[in-house]
Each structure stands twice: as C-alpha cells, then as structure tokens.
Amino acid sequence: MDRDGLRSSDRDQKGGLSGRPLFEKSTRVLAKMRVATANRIDLVGVGGIGSAEDAYAKIHAGACAVQLYSAMVYQGLSLVPRIALGMDRLLANDGFDQLGQAIGVTTESWL
Ligand SMILES: Cc1cc2nc3c(=O)[nH]c(=O)nc-3n(C[C@H](O)[C@H](O)[C@H](O)COP(=O)(O)O)c2cc1C
Structure with a gap:
C-alpha cells in the first residue's frame, strides 16, 4: 500500500x-525471513520480478523458487523461458552448476 517514491x-x-515498486522491499523481507527461519524452510521469492536478473537476485537473497505475476501480464508467457535461460547464464557466470549453490549468497546485504 505504501506509495513512497x-x-x-x-x-x-x-x-x-x-x-x-515491490522489488526492493519484498527482497528485504525475503532476506529477513531467510534469517528468521534459519534456512530451515523453503522460501518463494515474489514481488517485482521482470527479468532473469531480478529472479536471480531473489535466489541470491534467499529464495529457492520464484513467483511472478505483473511482469508476465506486460511481457507475455515467453518471459518464463527468458528468465530460465537467463538464470542458467547467471549461474554459470557465478561458477555454479546448480541453483541451490546460489541460494542466500547475498542475504546479509539485504538486511
Ligand atoms: C491482479 C492480481 C491478482 C492477484 N491475485 C492473487 C491471489 O488471488 N492470491 C494471492 O496469493 N496473490 C495474488 N496476487 C499477488 C501476486 O501473486 C503477487 O504476489 C504480487 O502481484 C507480487 O508479484 P508481482 O510483482 O510479480 O506481480 C495478485 C496480484 C495481482 C496483480
């Protein structure tokens, strides 16, 4: 509901x-939940995802899966494979071969 900014x-x-508008705030909440749950439950990252970079940032912040709605309304269904392929590239750039290796690597920076 907050319109600030x-x-x-x-x-x-x-x-x-x-x-x-939800991206930063929801990612901070995600990181706090990651810490609050001591990595014991799987978290779904949601809020403002519109690209592979956004989705990967949610994984980095502590999500093990992502959900999106608004961006698909504007970009269509092909956004899904674009994000999946883009995340493959981002994982490889980080030297990872599994998504699990990227989960939570930037959690601290979102707190
Ligand atoms: C038109 C619309 C309808 C939604 N309906 C639901 C719903 O029925 N249940 C729910 O849990 N979230 C619902 N949401 C919230 C979305 O699942 C999502 O959490 C939110 O839109 C943030 O993600 P986004 O930035 O990718 O849209 C709805 C969102 C929109 C825009």
Whole structure:
C-alpha cells in the first residue's frame, strides 16, 4: 500500500501495488525471513520480478523458487523461458552448476 517514491500520476489510485515498486522491499523481507527461519524452510521469492536478473537476485537473497505475476501480464508467457535461460547464464557466470549453490549468497546485504 505504501506509495513512497512513486512518481506516476496514478500514484494516488486505491488498491495494493504489484510489480517493480515491490522489488526492493519484498527482497528485504525475503532476506529477513531467510534469517528468521534459519534456512530451515523453503522460501518463494515474489514481488517485482521482470527479468532473469531480478529472479536471480531473489535466489541470491534467499529464495529457492520464484513467483511472478505483473511482469508476465506486460511481457507475455515467453518471459518464463527468458528468465530460465537467463538464470542458467547467471549461474554459470557465478561458477555454479546448480541453483541451490546460489541460494542466500547475498542475504546479509539485504538486511
Ligand atoms: C491482479 C492480481 C491478482 C492477484 N491475485 C492473487 C491471489 O488471488 N492470491 C494471492 O496469493 N496473490 C495474488 N496476487 C499477488 C501476486 O501473486 C503477487 O504476489 C504480487 O502481484 C507480487 O508479484 P508481482 O510483482 O510479480 O506481480 C495478485 C496480484 C495481482 C496483480
């Protein structure tokens, strides 16, 4: 519900936000949950994911899976394979061959 930082002329419309404005805040919450649960439960990263980089940032922050909604409305179903292929590339760049190796590597920086 928080509109802080929004510049759109639509910023005062009623209702909950979704998409990009949620990315930073929801990633901070994800990282806090990762710490609060002591890595004992699987977390799904959600909020403002619109690219492989966004999805990978959620994994880095502590998610083991991601969910997205708004970006698919704007970019269509092909966003899903673009994210999957992009994450393969990002994993390889980090020298990882499994997604599990990337989970939580930046959690501390989001706290
Ligand atoms: C139109 C719309 C309907 C939604 N309906 C539900 C719902 O029924 N149940 C739910 O848990 N989340 C619902 N959500 C929340 C999304 O699952 C998601 O958590 C949220 O939109 C943030 O992700 P996004 O930035 O990728 O959209 C809805 C979101 C939108 C925009």
